[in-house]
Structure formats: structure tokens, C-alpha cells
Amino acid sequence: MSRRRSTALAALAALAPLAALTGCGGDAAPAPEAPSPTGSAAAPIRIATGPTGQTAVLAHVYAERLRGAGFDASVVDTGTGRSGHLEALERGDVELAADYSGNLYLHLRAPRAVGPGAAPTPSPGATAPSAQRTTPPDRGLAEDLSELLGLGGEGAGDEDVLGGVRDVLPEGLQMLEPAPAENRIAVVVTRATAVEHGLEDLEDLGPVCSALDLGADPDFAARPYGSEGLEDAYECVPEDVVPFASTGELVTALLADDVQAAALFTASPAIEDNGLVVLGDPLDNFVPQRVVPVGAEDLPEAAVQVVDDVSAGIDTDDLVLMTRMTTARDPYTPEEAARYWLDGDDDT
Template sequence: MSRRAAAAALVVLVPLAGCGDGSGTVPSPTVTSAAPDTVRIATGPTGQTAVLAHVYAGRLQEAGVDATVVDAGTERADYLGALERGEVELVADYTGNLYLHLRGRAPVGPASDVPAEPGPTAPSPSPSPTDGGLAEDISELLGLGEERADDDDVLAGVRDVLPEQLQILQPAPAENTVAVVVTRPTAVEHSLSGLEDLGTVCEELALGTDLDFAGRSYGPEGLADAYECVPREIVPFRSQDELVTALLEDRVQAAALFTASPAIGDNALVVLDDPLHNFVPQRVVPVAAEDLPGTAAAVVEEVSAQIGTEDLVLMTRMTTAREPYPPERAARYWLEIEDDT
């Protein structure tokens, strides 16, 4: 069964709680002990990364590597600290927010439908911010000046500031970054395929967003600087359900959504290309202890290469249903359909 067919089947099998692009609730931190030769995988910041933790564990176990999933918290200060202290060996994360955390900045927004994560309550064991650490734009943090950061820039930045005892493995093709989307009729009416096409029509459109969009570097100021796009109105919504409904009812004509949101495919929404990289890249990347055995790292990198954005959509759909699948079961389902392809 293809992933597309599997996702379509879940539209029938799994009643959705909403069109949110989040990935469920992860339990409170309870890191458990494990044998020294066991690869312990943290659940990470979102339900998506919790599913990926179980996917990694499943593949490692198939390869004869003892692996278990543990909860080291959803805050980067917690699970990265656990990695640095040797309490876990592996976690999945998102490149843009990981980089911002390592530079001492709060992330630009969660890669899920949960509220933006608060700042750490205790000092992080990760590097302290250096000069420029309070820059308003990730491109400034990377030293790119007016040039906007792309995937490669952010990956290189993460490698530069990652603590010495940690490493990043091969990132997945999957991403869950912010994008501007429109309905198909709006795309046809205004000949829209990318943000560069907005141009003169942007002032005719109302843009729906989450509550924090206006304060972010890629928000109104970013759209104006990169694409000379100043919407007629920016309308914040408390939930993605409300935002998507407003878009479908034409109360707003464009919306800022995460690219792994099931709402995009479910409603045939058009994602506008972002060739100037206004939005911070958020690729899925495994972060591992430097001493993770090479055999385990190879297995994880092989899995990582198979994870596309459509897989994140499927995982999100399963873990945000009215009767949500636990991350372990969602991972098992993904492994089974991947084995069948």
C-alpha cells in the first residue's frame, strides 16, 4: 500500500479532532534507566517526533540493536541536556528551531498545534548565546546579512553550534515549516503558485494566521521585505480549525499553516512556493550522542532517508484523531506500510 493510499484510508478509518498539524500530547518527563548497551531514544518536542522515536526503535530492533523509547521532556533544554549527560542517545528534532535554541533564542513557533513552547525554567547545558544571539532574524544569526537562510545554511549552522558530544545524522526530506496557502479557486483567480505572484494582489487579500505570527521575523515584516506583500488585513485565530474554516468560507483569502498539516491535502489547498526563503526551514533531523554506535547510526540514517513530509502528515493524522493512535501504534502502522511498498 502506498503512503498516499494509507493516508486516504485513514480519512475514513480515523475521525479527525480537527485539521491541526500538531502531533498529540507527550507525557511528562520520566527518563527511565536502561542497560548501557541499549539505545535510548527521547520522544522529543512533538507528537510527530514521538512517533519517529518509535520508528527508529522499531528499525533498530529489527537490525538486532536493543532500543527503547523514553520520555526526556518536550523542552529542548530537557531532552538535549539528557543527550549531553548520556541519559539518552537519540532524538528527532526540527532544524530551524533547534538552531535557534542552540543560539539562545526561543523557537519561532512549534511544529505542531500545541502552544508555543515556553522558555526553559533552568539554564540549558547547550552553548550560551554569542554576539548576535539576540538578532531578530535567523539569517543574521547565521551571518548571512540580507541573504535569507535555506536548508543548507541552517544545517551548517546547527553543526557549528551543536555541543561537541552531540552529532546530527542525515536529515530527512520531511519538513514542517510555515507556508502561505490559498484555496484552489483563489489560486486560479489570481494566478498564484508562489509568494512572488502575490505582488499587487496581496493588498486585496486577508491573511489568516496564528496568534504569534505578527511578532515573528517571517511575519508581516518578512513578507513585506521579501515579496513586497502587505495584506489588506492580518487576522489571528486561536486554533487552526477556526483558521481553516475561515479560509474555506473566504473570510480570509490566504492562511499561514504548517506544511505537514493534514488540512492542506484534505481541502486541496495550494501551498505557495517560498523561493526567497522567508520562512525558517524546519527539516526533521536525528540528533545523536557522539558515541552512538556506527551500526545504529546507519540504521537511523536509512530510516531518515525514507521520511517525507507526507509521512509527517500521516503521523499527524493518526495522533490527532478524535480517538488518537498512541505514538507507538502509529509508528508500527508506518513501519508496516513502508515494508509493503
């Protein structure tokens, strides 16, 4: 466990004030010096909060690093709907946002309404896109990812999805370097269950699946990667798929053996806190979800380098820490969590 993360755990357990968290070390590489902004690089860079609490923390991390490199950077709350920050990017209301590769690709491939009244009115002074378009509310994984990517029956791997995002981004936008961090759905079990059944990946789960109950969020069973995906890829048909309204309730049921497996996001702190075993997904049933910054094509090269350098130091453990801090009983704001992460990074 890194020094940054172990310090955070102790601080959260003690509910220490934010001031006590500064000056802690970490294992991310020191931020390299970025080129000094010149000319058009002095233009403000507005960063959307993105669709999750994690992307909101990342927005503040990007902003702080950009300010340190001489840019006028700020964070803009665009709501948690994916269409919010994408439309803001297309309109020119913001210049940068972090998202997750799989859900971003599926959202961009969803049908879009076209025509007068279909898109929100741009804010004063904003540059409207040449064709007013808006996306419907997120449909989740309503379409098969592999078919959309032209892979046929093969599972969609990480690079397939990243390439797909690059291909379908709206005109005027670019995908910057993805971070190593990911937050995809995975099936997890307790260590006792893993030992009892010899489980390392979902291929091991298939032969014993019918004897186990699987806990998940209420929509899991109906999604293509849910009951249908597990059966198609791994011949895994649980005895029952039990819906839970919250991650806390699901983890409690798993630890009590009320369910023997659970579908959780890989950046959930509950996995580490309870020593849960993440089962591998060799056939890529679950959609890859890498952190991907999306920016305007005219974003200054010096700013792109700053963001790329930050992204290179963000891994899944960092997402776990950010989630832990912003969902604690006495939660930190995204800006406070970003400041803590940056303090740890600066002290390495």
C-alpha cells in the same frame, strides 16, 4: 497518493481498529540490513520523544528498527520543550532525538544561563556535562536567522541551516543524516483564489496582498518571518492579519473566504484534505525545518546507519500521515502510528 497513505485515509475515516491497519503497503524503500551490533554497540540506546507528536512517532520508528538490528532501544518521554531532550542528550540520559533544523538552530544560538543552579540536577547514574548549562524557554524566531548564519540580507536556505546546526551542536553530540521531510510554515490559498489572482509563489502574492486578509496563529504577526518578513521580502502587506486559536478554525475561515490566505505548517493534513495551494517561497522568508536526528558522538556506527536508513525514507507526506493519525478524532498513540508506518514499509 501512495498506497500506504490512501489506506490510512480510509482507515481513519472508518475509525477502524489498529488491527485492521496492519499489512498495508507503501512507497518507502525496504529497510536495508544493518551491520550486526558488536562490542560497545550492545549498550542501550534511549531515544527522546522530541518536541512534537511527529518526532515522538519517529522515536518509536527508530527504536523498532534499532531493535530489529539487535540493539537494546527504548523511547524516553522528555516532554515537548526543546530544552528537555537537548539537556537529556548532553547529560547522557538519552542517546538520540529527532528535531527540526531551523528551530533547533535558533534554540542553540539563544543565550544560555551558566553557573550553579542554572541546570537541572542530573538523574542518578547520568553523566553530567562539564559545564552545567540550560537554555531559557524557546523564544521562537526572536533573532534574525540570516544574520545569525552570517548571510547578511540573503535568505537562509536549507543547506545554510543544516550547516549551522552542525556548527553549533554542543560538544559530544552529532547531527545524523537529515530526512527529506520538512515541516515549515507556508502561505496557502484555496485553488479558486490561486486561479483568480494567478498565484504560484509569494512573489505573485505581493501585488495583490493588500486586498487579502491573512489568517495565522496568534504569534505570527510578531515574528520576524510574519508581517515584517512578508513585507521586507515580498512587499506583501495584507489588509489584515487575523489570529486564530486553532488550525481547524483557521482552515474553516479560509474555506469560507473569511480570510483569503493562511499560514500553515506544510505537514498539516488540512492542505491535502482541502486541496489548498502552497505558495512557493523563493526568497526563503520562512525558516527551513528539515527533520534532523541528533545523537551522541559515541553512538555506534551500526546504529547510525540504521537511523540514516530510516531517515532516508521519511518525506513530508509521511509527516502528514503521522500527524493525521495522532490528531484524528480517535487518535493513535505515537507507538501505534509508528507500528503502522513500519508495517507499510515492511510490505513493500
